[in-house]
Amino acid sequence: MSNTSSDVPKYEHKPAFKYASTVGLQAGIVGLFVSTLQNALGTHNHGAMGVFTRTGGTIGFFAAMGATFALTEAVVANERQKKDAISGAAGACAAGFLAGVRARSLPMAFGSCAVMGAAMGMYDYAGTLTGDAKTMEERRREFARRPLNYQVESTDQ
Numbered sequence: 001m002s003n004t005s006s007d008v009p010k011y012e013h014k015p016a017f018k019y020a021s022t023v024g025l026q027a028g029i030v031g032l033f034v035s036t037l038q039n040a041l042g043t044h045n046h047g048a049m050g051v052f053t054r055t056g057g058t059i060g061f062f063a064a065m066g067a068t069f070a071l072t073e074a075v076v077a078n079e080r081q082k083k084d085a086i087s088g089a090a091g092a093c094a095a096g097f098l099a100g101v102r103a104r105s106l107p108m109a110f111g112s113c114a115v116m117g118a119a120m121g122m123y124d125y126a127g128t129l130t131g132d133a134k135t136m137e138e139r140r141r142e143f144a145r146r147p148l149n150y151q152v153e154s155t156d157q
Contacts, residue, residue, distance in 0.1 A: 015074070024066045028059055095116060
């Protein structure tokens, strides 16, 4: 059976900077949580402000990795006009490269790019094998159309 134009879903352009800023903010919040844990478990005399002054680099690093991943994933997907495992692998590779650069090691940058890219690519590829190709909007519409089955019991005695 051949694929016709109606069989293949049309690609929806993803706004790269909006997506990157959203994911970067969310990753920054996770970074704030990790920085808080680092500050609470460490011995120092910086007090509560140590979250920002002593371990605050963690917040920015998490935000930068999240934004880098999201921006790269969106740009690759938009350029290829399809969302598949390759775009996720490219985003994870870019984020992994950033982690290696923070460690000031080019071999670590290339290694973490390869490892994170392969892991995310395999994860995305395995997700597409499940056959759940419905978008969030399609699932929402399907849920909204489903009739409610209320069980009304009689109060007659």
